[in-house]
Amino acid sequence: MSLTSRACFACYGFAAVFTALSARLVYLAVDKHEASATSAKNNYQGSTIIPARRGTIQDKYGTMLARNEPLKNVIADASLLVFDKKDGKKTEHIDLRPRVAAILSEPLHMSEAEIVKRITPGDKYIVLKKKITEEKFEGISEEIEALQKKQKVNLKGIRFEQDFERIYPAGQLASHVVGFYGFEDNEKNPKLGRFKGIEGIERSMDDWLTGQDGSRSFEKDGRGREIVSSRGDERSPRNGSHVRLTLDLHLQQIVETELAAACKKLRPIKASVVMMDPKTGAILALANFPTFDPNEPGKAKPEQRFNHVVAGIYEPGSTFKTVTCAGGINYGLVDPDTTIFCENGYWAGFKLHDHHPYSDLSVTQIIEKSSNIGAAKIAIKMGEERFYNWMRNFGFGQATGIALPGEARGILHPRHLWSNISISRVAMGHEVAATPLQVVTATSAIANGGHLMMPQILKDIRDDSGTVLAEYKPQEVRRVITDDTAGKVREALIRVTGKKGTASRAHIPGFRIAGKTGTSQKIEDGHYSKEDHITSFVGYVPADDPAFCMAIIFDQAQVSDHEDVGGFVAAPVFKVIAEQSLAYLGIQPDPILLQQEKDEAKALAKNGR
Amino acid sequence: MPENSRRYSQAVPVIAILIAVIVVVSISAFFIKTLMVKHQVVVGGDRIKRLETELAELNNKNEALQTKKDQLTSVPALQKAVSKGFVNLVKIDEKFVVNASHPRRAVAVAEKEDR
Structure with missing residues (x-):
């Protein structure tokens, strides 16, 4: 083969290779543009939801009837605890579960075997323990940190997730008005089931109490961590509004105490008391027997x-x-x-x-x-x-x-x-x-x-700063x-x-x-x-x-x-409820009427003798 | 080379070297400064993130304490404390109670009883 032929052959070869590469480039850039762009975006961009907090429910003077208690859940990521480590040609299987279990068992009050059993390899979201109070969490996190240092294990696969629980500090008081919050199934589509107010004000004012979650988009580094300096759009969460009722918790306490005492004596199937301010229609107290504790709604019968x-x-x-x-x-x-x-x-x-x-x-x-x-x-x-x-x-x-x-x-x-x-x-x-x-x-x-x-049960609705909405x-x-x-x-x-x-x-x-x-x-x-x-x-x-x-x-x-x-x-x-309520409201008996009644009683006693 | 050109030519091109050095130094300074600013931004971002986490933790602690306070001072909790004797309430004798709507009458009654 002559030099010219060889040169031509090489040129054709190069041309063919570049044509193929160009075709591939066009295919990736035009045909596969969407998929490639999305894949690239997912690699360096992330987003997170910033949850809104549910609003509180208060009586007319601001005494809390329903609020949120911050809690922590312990989450395990098995992909970071059980994995294969490649070292050159060798592949080493690493299982950190026993060591993690040894560290966590005491603070979480769980047996080591139970922890190991729960961490299923491949599962990235495993709830090890739910609803740890902030007070306990402080102790647990300190304990875990000390043990980590002592045993020289990095617990990357264990994290603490923020959670909230609805708390009703007044317990049974006004439970039929306040209602309770919980998970409601959606019969048609189980995926649409969500946490919401189930009864009482929790249900009727759910839209006001829920608020709106916020979101934030950001860029990620090679390890998938957020690069704070490259944050994108951010929408702040709008926390739920605070609902203030017309109820007076002290009157409610009087009503419920006396109703419970009366029901103990009279043993009715059911009983109800409702107290209203006739001038405004505001409900001051509302009670029913039997009643329930909204902190444990599952234990209450319908x-x-x-x-x-x-x-x-x-x-x-x-x-x-x-x-x-x-x-x-x-x-x-x-x-x-x-x-x-x-x-x-x-x-x-x-x-x-x-x-x-x-x-x-x-x-x-x-x-x-x-x-x-x-x-x-x-x-x-x-x-x-x-x-x-x-x-x-x-x-x-x-x-x-x-x-x-x-x-x-x-x-x-x-x-x-x-x-x-x-x-x-x-x-x-x-x-x-x-x-x-x-x-x-x-x-x-x-x-x-x-x-x-x-009849009014709502006094006002306020936002976080106290502005009346x-x-x-x-x-x-x-x-x-x-x-x-x-x-x-x-x-x-x-x-x-x-x-x-x-x-x-x-x-x-x-x-x-x-x-x-x-x-x-x-x-x-x-x-x-x-x-x-x-x-x-x-x-x-x-x-x-x-x-x-x-x-x-x-x-x-x-x-x-x-x-x-x-x-x-x-x-x-x-009579017993009214007597105590009048004393609480500072309404004094009419001295003239009181004297008249005393005189009448004296006269009756005298005539009787 | 013509004789007069040789007279004015330098053995070492000082000016050219100087210009080159200035350009290199400027470009290097620019890149180093850019890297420093970028580093500062990253460090600052990490600090913001840390502060945000701390603030969120403090907010949580504050809310947890508020919840605790509400639970301990709620009407049923106080009632329980009274019944257990943890909180002692002493009944004020009627003669020491001044009726705001009839202050004179109440004081007179108290004085009369004291006598």
Whole structure:
């Protein structure tokens, strides 16, 4: 082969090689551009999520009801603990698990065998221990450091991960309001299950409490560590807002302590208390029996977690007569002194009984003695349509709109479903079902002079710096009765807690208390039970300038038959709670009234002698 | 080489060498300075990272202590402490209580009882 041919051959060879290389280059740069660029980017770029902290829940004075406790999880990366080390042609298998286990077993209170067993080779994320408190973590990290130095082992494959746990410092107090936080499964897509508020304010205010996670992109060095100087975009996390409630934890404590004491004595199936500021509609205390500890929601049965005040309904019984009589007075059909014939205890036309036979009773006496027949006659005077609208005006059969989940609307059948005798039954609180919250809201409207207030459980929402993001002001739904009617009904209700009234046991010396007892038969298998009752009392104090309105309901209190009425069961509980609450709120008894009562007692004692 | 050119030529090209040395020194200084700044940035970044970690740890400790404080001063915890006798409450006698809304009456009662 001549020199020229060889030169040509070499040139062709070079040309072919360069053509192939160019083709490969074009293929990688054009066809595989996306994949190569992504792969390169992943090698030197990384991103991390900066978690937002969940907001707290506080009472009206800022006492913590729910907050986060920082905790640590111990994570093992098996790829850094069990691996093959190449040294020239030799490959050495390295297993650091036994040495790591020897170091960690004592501080983590785990056996060495258990640690070795858990670290599965190849697995990069193994949780060795969960939820170590900061206090314990300090001790553990010092101990591990000392052991590392002593045994000359680098624990690169072990790291501590930040975690949080929701803590409820007040325990059972206000648990039905606060609710709890936990993991909620997504039935359709298990991957979408997430931690969120499950019940109470934790659920209803979840969006405000959750906040928004932040993120940061950065460049990595050869070992995959963040190069802080080459940080890219950063979005700061927005921590969850802090929700402040209208609850007063001291009043809540009084209510829950007394409710627990009463339930121990009366052994009901369930019981509820709700206390409201009638002027603003703010809920001051809300308690249910049975209750639960939100720190251990898994241990609570569903009936313990049920908020009867908001989601439970019952027939209000005689407490409803207040609304009926207020209607008659407001429409000018009767006045407090109007006499109504009460059929001597049995009204055959409507198959209606009174507990005691009464002939003529004034409207005030109908409330004081709790006459079913008297209340039914007032409702009949109003007429079905007007009476139905009257109850709707007071909010029965509709949700109040309180910011708690699962609120029940209650039952108020539309008029076309009423039978001929329905009006007489609804007038005395039968054939109608309400939540304790609806009953206390309606009674508060009478207490404050006729304004139906929207029940409020939220006071305000603040951010981390304390700036108020949202403020919940008292909201009037509508005016339901005139001031004059409210005054007349109030005077009748005061007589209920007087010596001759059905709730004399609710009386507190030196205070005028307005209230109404209620006793309704439970519906069992579609019929009214003769033995099982729901007993209640709803009242407000001081009657002339109420500090609070409170409803107390007991379901099937274990007492003798003649004692299973609101006046015997619920009224004394109202008294003990109200006495302590008034003392806490600094409301003094009226000295003139106190003196009058003392004088009356002295006179009675003298006459008795 | 013409005679007059030889007269003015130098045996050693001092100026050229000087220029070259200045250029080399400047370029070297520039690169060294760049490396130093880069090193400073890296060291500073590491320091920022360390401080961030420390701050996060301190925040966590602070929050853990706040939680502890809330748990120890919560109403149920205090109630337990009172029932165990860990916290002693002494009831103030009525005669020492001054009623803010009726101060004169309360003081008078106290004085009367003291007599």
